[in-house]
Amino acid sequence: MTPPPTRRRRGPGVPTTPLLPRKGAVRRAQMITTYGVGSMVAVDNESFIVTGIDSWDVKDAPEIHEHRLARTLGVKSFRLPPASDEKSRDGVRVRRFPLWHSCPECNVLQPVRKFNSPPGTNECGDCKEDLVPSRFVVACTNGHLDDFPYWKWLHRNNREDGATGACGGTLKLTTNGRTASLRSIVISCSCGVPEVSMEGAFRSRALTDLGVRCEGRRPWLRDAPAEPTCSEPPRTLQRGSSMAWQPIVRSALSIPPWSGGLAVRLAPHWEALRECEDDQLAFALKFISKNDPNLESISVESVRQLLEAEQAELEDLGEEPTHDTHRLALLKQEYRRLRTPSREVDGTHDDEFVCEQPTGDTSPLGEFGIVDPMLVKRLREVRALKSFTRVIAPDSALEDQITEAPIALTEQSWLPAMEVRGEGVFLRLDEKRLDAWAAQEGVMHRVERIRANHERLLRERASDPQHVPPSPATPRLVLLHTLAHALINEWSLDAGYPAASLRERLYAEGAGMAGLLIYTATSDSAGSLGGLVAQGEPDRLATTLRSAVRRAEWCSADPLCIESEAAGAGSINLAACHACVxxxxxxxxxxxxxxxxxxxxxxxxxxxxxxxxxxxxx
Known part of the structure; x- marks a missing residue:
């Protein structure tokens, strides 16, 4: 990561290329899930915020194509976050944030520019000690971010009526060490007002009650004007808190016909081919192949089949597609493909999706209600960073209601993304047995409690509580979700997979879907070489299912867990805790x-x- 170039006057002996010192490194995958645009990154004793993608240098960053996901997110393609070494001048740009720092020696608390630090350093000009970035920042649900207003916090109720402007004193931050609470962090001023601790700063209305309002600042976007019309109340957050940056990541599996080598080779030219009339395809393909020898063997008919497949997918969206219809369309297309065997073609290893039926007898799985399990021997998933939120966690049910902070000031034709490859096991439940079970009064009563709590949580988070979409909680979804967790926990114990290396993908929201995919995928290898697929063979799968069910009968937190009336964040769980699922x-x-x-x-x-x-x- 590199900070933005400093402005330097040109003159004799001054190079025209700005100096871009390297300020630490993170993995490419972390730029999507942990340290994406708008997040704060701690590097040694300094703190920076990752700037928008319109300031990144991506000329050498590999391009990623995933047709269905790009259409859903309204972009042409995706790019891996740029990688750089010690000598390169490209990469991800960062800016110093927060701007308020304190000196651990003299305890002075002020903006970093007032410390008179020597060039290229971040230390107190008087004490020569490394400065400490502010532990606290201010954010709102619209994604705005600012420094904590220390001066206003200290001088509350200590100014004469009608007084304006700052007092001119010097702020100091000290820690008395008596406790580990906020009460031990004390702010004082040389003007003589009584010192104040940070206790109470995290109350939801702590800043609003002081008359502090959100000033609409977006420090991660270069030259972004403030949005002073923001009406959301500011909240105090710790700089390293997970609620200071919550990524909104969208993903899709590469499925036929877009997972084959043909679609991959045509991806850079697809926009041009889509605009061609049927009688123009041959000429366009011939013209494109002159500059790309890899396209010489592609027939017009194969391109026409891809265009027809795209048109069929567009029909799944309906006349007025929304975020929800786009998401459901992605899942339905994947569900259909996961139910259909898809073998590797000609042994070319170009196919990114290979899905086959188990070779063993699947009849023992009937007692579990499992029908037609599939072994996904090869899969590719693209995960793209769409935007992010602050203060509140994103929820797919509120996609049209919550405010997503932008990752660029100007509209871009690409988004940062990563691709992972691996393998998985797809399971589907017998829908007749599932529907009969879901119709039971006891089942409906338990799920109704979850649904009611979830809809209450959605109303609290929505910008318009009167128009909140219904909760997706249904007996089918809750059952499949809990089963996926039980299987992941079982495989982590039985097959040696860490639970964090396995992921779930649920197919339960749309009509006619009752399946789940458990898979493992990484960005730096070709999966796990068959270890997870082997667990999907019928004999092993039956043993795993029986063991997972028996393990779910008892939890070390019982009877509290099984008798719980509400659990989890927002009380949207019932019998579920860290000791079980x-x-x-x-x-x-x-x-x-x-x-x-x-x-x-x-x-x-x-x-x-x-x-x-x-x-x-x-």
Whole structure:
């Protein structure tokens, strides 16, 4: 990462190329999930904010193509975050933030520019000690970010009526060390006002009650004007808090016909081919192949088939597509492909999607309600950073309601993304058995409690509480979600996979979908060489399912866990805790929400509400 170039006067002996010192490094994958645009990165004793993608130098960054996801997000392509070494001048730009720092020696608290630091350093000009960036920042739900107003916090209720302007004193920050709480962090001023601790600064209305309003600043966007019309109340956050930056990442699997070598070779030219009339395809393809020898063997008919496939996918979106219809269309297309065997063609290894039926007898899986399991021997997933939120966690159900902070000041034709390759196991439940189970009164009652709590949470987070979409919580979704967690935990114990290396992908929201995909994928290898696929063979899968169900019968937190009336963030879980079915956040697509272990095995009072209750007991 490199900070933006400093402005220097040109003159004799002064190079025209700005000096861009390197300020640390992160992995490319972290630029999507952990340290993306708008996030704050700690580098040694300094703190920086990652700037928008319109300031990145991506001329050498590899381009990624994923047709369906690009159409959903309204871009032409994706790019890997740029990589740079010690000698290169490209890469991801960062800016210093927060701007308020303190000196651990003299305790002075002020903007960093007032410390008179020697060029190229971040130290106190008087004490020669490294400065400490402010631990606290201010953010709002619209994504704005600013320094904590220390002067206003200290001088509250200590100014004469009608007084304006600053007092002219010097602020100091000290820690008395008596406790680890905010009460021990004390702010004082040389003007003589009583010192004040940071206790209470995190209350939701702490800053609003002082008359502090959000000034609409966006320090991650170069030359971005402030948005002073922001009406959201500012909130105090710790600089390293997860709520200071929550990424909105969208992903899609590469499926036929876009997963084959033909689509990959045509991807850079697809925009031009799409605009051609049917009788112009041959001429356009011939013209393109002159500059790209890889296209010489492609027939007009194969291109026409891709165009027809694209048109069929557009019809799935309807006449007025929304964020939700785009997302559901992606899942439905993947669900259809996961149910259809797709073998490797001609052994060329060009196919990014290979899905086959198990070779063994699948009849033992009938008692579990599993039908037609599939072994996904090869898959590719593209994960793109669309935007981010602050203060509140993103929720796919509120895509049209929450304010997403932009990752660029000007519209871009690309988004930062990463591609991962791996393998997985796809399971589908018998829909007739599933529907009969979901119609039980006890099942509906438990899911209704989850749904009610979720819709209450959605209303609290929505910009317009009167127009909140319904919660996706249904018996089918909660059951499949909890089953996926139980299987991931079981495979992490039985097959040696860390739980964080496995991920779930649920297919339960749209009509006619009742499946789940558990997969492992990494960005720096070709998957796990068959280890997870081997767990999907019928004999092993039956053993794993039986063990997962028996393990779900009992939790070390029982009876509190199984009798819980509400659990988890926002109370959108029932019987689910870290001792039974919760997973690392990277493995779950719903932030460990909408889970209930009782829907797998039942409760002591009513075993029948468990989908697998016949397999429980001695």
């Amino acid at each position: 919760l997973l690392p956040e990277t493995s779950c697509e719903r932030n460990n929400g909408l889970l209930d272990r009782a829907l797998l095995v039942g409760t002591p009072e009513d075993l029948s509400i468990g989908f697998f209750h016949e397999l429980t007991g001695d």
